[in-house]
Every structure is written in structure tokens, then in C-alpha cells.
Amino acid sequence: MAKSNTQLSTIDPKEEAKLAMILGGSEQTAETSKPEYLPEIKMNVDDEDAEGNPIKKGLFWIKGLEGERAFADTINIRPLAHHYQYLHWSQAEKRMANKTILITNWSQEPKDERGTIRCGKPSSKEYNQLNDNEKAKFSEVKCFRQVRCLVDFDGKTSTGEKVTHTNLPAIILLKGSNFSPFEDEYTKALPKGSKIWDYKAKVTTERKKQGSVVYFVMHFEPDLKTKLGLDDATFETMKGMASMIERENRSIISKYNQSLRNTQEDMTTIDAVVSHSDDLNEDFED
Numbered sequence: 001m002a003k004s005n006t007q008l009s010t011i012d013p014k015e016e017a018k019l020a021m022i023l024g025g026s027e028q029t030a031e032t033s034k035p036e037y038l039p040e041i042k043m044n045v046d047d048e049d050a051e052g053n054p055i056k057k058g059l060f061w062i063k064g065l066e067g068e069r070a071f072a073d074t075i076n077i078r079p080l081a082h083h084y085q086y087l088h089w090s091q092a093e094k095r096m097a098n099k100t101i102l103i104t105n106w107s108q109e110p111k112d113e114r115g116t117i118r119c120g121k122p123s124s125k126e127y128n129q130l131n132d133n134e135k136a137k138f139s140e141v142k143c144f145r146q147v148r149c150l151v152d153f154d155g156k157t158s159t160g161e162k163v164t165h166t167n168l169p170a171i172i173l174l175k176g177s178n179f180s181p182f183e184d185e186y187t188k189a190l191p192k193g194s195k196i197w198d199y200k201a202k203v204t205t206e207r208k209k210q211g212s213v214v215y216f217v218m219h220f221e222p223d224l225k226t227k228l229g230l231d232d233a234t235f236e237t238m239k240g241m242a243s244m245i246e247r248e249n250r251s252i253i254s255k256y257n258q259s260l261r262n263t264q265e266d267m268t269t270i271d272a273v274v275s276h277s278d279d280l281n282e283d284f285e286d
Contacts, residue, residue: 011230019238020195023081023148023245024104038171038244039064041151043205043216044071053158058205058216062153062170070163072155075203077172078228079186079196081148081241086110088119088141101249101256102146113252115259118143145174147182148241150234152200169237177208178218186220197238198227 040063048054049069059071084106088098098119100110112119121127121141149172153165174182186201202221207214 011232011235016195016230016235019235019242021104023238023242024083024196037064038148038169038241041075041077041149041170041172043218049158051158055158057214058207060153060155060203060205062151062165062168067163068157068159068161070153070155070157070161072153073204076152076200077147077149077170077203078151078167078200078234079147079149079182080234080238081146081245082182082187082196083146083148083245084110084143085146086112086119086121086141086143088112091140097140099252101252102245111253111256113255113259115256115263142175143179145179145182147172147174150237167233169241172218174218177215181218182220186222189222189224191224194227197230197234199223200226200228 042061042063044055044057044059044061046055047057055071059073060075061069061071083102083104085102086100087096089095090097098112098114100112100117100119103110110118114120119141121138122130127135127138149170150167151165151170153163153168155163157163172182187196190196190199200223202223204219204221205216206219207216209215
């Protein structure tokens with residue numbers, strides 16, 4: 001994907017609106033590049049690196065880049081896409097057991113690869129009515145907020161070497177205590193009619209403690225004083241991200257439909273067996 005530059009050009013509003021439907025970039029709701037792996041922005045949870053060098057917890061680092069891992073206290077992002085996705089990670093098998101399509105709003109149905117919805121997890125209302133044992137059945141299914149963005153990163157390795165990235169396409173996966181801040185602090189703060197790529201946000205972390213558990217929460221501070229133009233390079237990056245999302249969703253929907261067909265075939269076979277069994281019963285009647 002191309003990196004952003006400062007040279008602006010006229011982007012067709014219809015093309016931008018079309019991308020907004022895929023990327024979840026505006027107040028509108030949704031009723032070519034080859035897919036690429038996006039580096040993932042993560043928070044450090046380790047006290048030291050593999051060589052024993054001390055590292056502060058709660059720092060940002062970027063997974064999926066070559067070279068020594070670097071860390072930064074703060075980063076700046078320009079969000080380009082915003083989605084939700086349910087993922088079922090099997091701890092026993094150490095693999096992704098199931099996943100849903102990426103959706104831009106809760107009115108969309110999160111179909112999954114196994115022919116169910118939300119990887120089999122009940123809706124929030126239904127889930128909250130379950131007892132602890134029933135909830136435990138879905139403990140491996142998590143809903144992630146996904147933010148695809150351009151990140152400005154200025155950090156250092158554990159040995160003090162400086163590492164800088166500018167307008168690097170990346171993704172942030174947010175869950176648990178980090179699920180809501182992006183919406184509460186960034187999207188809800190945008191001026192009416194704005195798209196999420198119109199502004200940048202400074203991202204920091206806050207250390208919190210609950211009992212003996214220490215954890216970190218991300219915070220997003222939008223720079224509403226500076227509205228950004230949409231240059232060619234950023235637009236091409238957005239098109240690449242849209243292509244990735246469409247390809248993934250098509251693949252998942254294909255598996256969803258195949259799972260439904262398999263289920264229907266199984267039911268047809270069962271019906272045939274039951275029907276044949278009834279015929280045999282008649283043969284053995286006196």
C-alpha cells in the first residue's frame with residue numbers, strides 16, 4: 001500500500017462515499033489490490049525482551065515489521081476504517097476455530113464460517129441472562145473493534161536505537177476494557193458529517209489496577225483543529241484496505257453458505273434414514 005503525502009488532488013465524492021460504505025468511515029451505514037497483511041499496533045505486556053533488557057509495560061509496539069522491536073509512549077493515528085468482528089480462538093487447538101464477517105454497524109448480521117451468527121454466541125441481551133456456567137461455553141468467542149489506520153510512530157528499541165514510521169498502514173484490535181474508548185473519545189467527538197479519516201488522534205495508555213490485576217487502557221485524543229485533506233496516496237491505501245475487507249468477507253460468506261448446505265444435506269440424509277426406518281417397522285409388524 002502506498003504511503004500518504006501532502007500533495008492533494010480532487011477525489012471523486014462518489015468514489016469516497018463508496019469507500020465509506022465499506023470502511024465504515026462516515027455516519028452512513030452499509031446495507032484492485034491483492035490482500036496484504038497489515039502490521040498490528042499492540043501494547044507491551046512484558047517486563048523485558050528476549051535478551052533480558054528491561055521494557056516498560058504499556059508502551060506501543062508494531063507487530064509484523066522486520067528488525068528489532070521498538071517501543072513508544074504515544075503514537076498518532078489517522079483512522080481509515082472501523083469494523084467489528086467476532087473471533088473464536090481455540091485454546092486447545094491453538095488456532096482460529098471460527099470468525100465472522102467484518103461489519104460496520106450492529107444492524108448488520110455477523111455471519112460466520114460455520115453457518116451460524118456471532119460464532120454461536122448469543123446476542124448481548126440473551127448472553128447477559130445466562131448463568132456463569134452457560135456463559136463459560138462462549139469464553140473463547142470475543143468481539144473485536146478493528147481500526148485500520150495510518151500510524152506515525154517515533155520510538156526506541158530496548159537498546160536505545162531510534163525507530164520512526166510515518167503514515168504506516170496498520171491495524172489495531174480492541175477488546176475488553178479497550179473496546180469502547182475509540183468510539184467514546186474519537187468517533188463521538190467528530191463534528192457532525194465528518195468521516196473518521198478527516199482527523200488524526202493522539203493515542204496514549206493509562207495504567208489501571210483492579211485488585212492484584214494491572215492492565216492498560218488506550219485513550220484517543222482527536223486533533224479537531226486540523227481537518228485533513230484526502231491525497232492520492234491515502235486514497236489508494238483506503239482502496240487497498242477496502243479490497244482486503246471485501247475479500248475476507250466474501251471468503252467467510254462462501255464458507256457460511258457451504259456450512260448451511262452441508263447442514264441441509266445432513267438433515268435430508270437423516271430424514272431419509274428415518275423414513276426408511278418406518279418402512280422397516282412396517283415389514284416387521286405382525
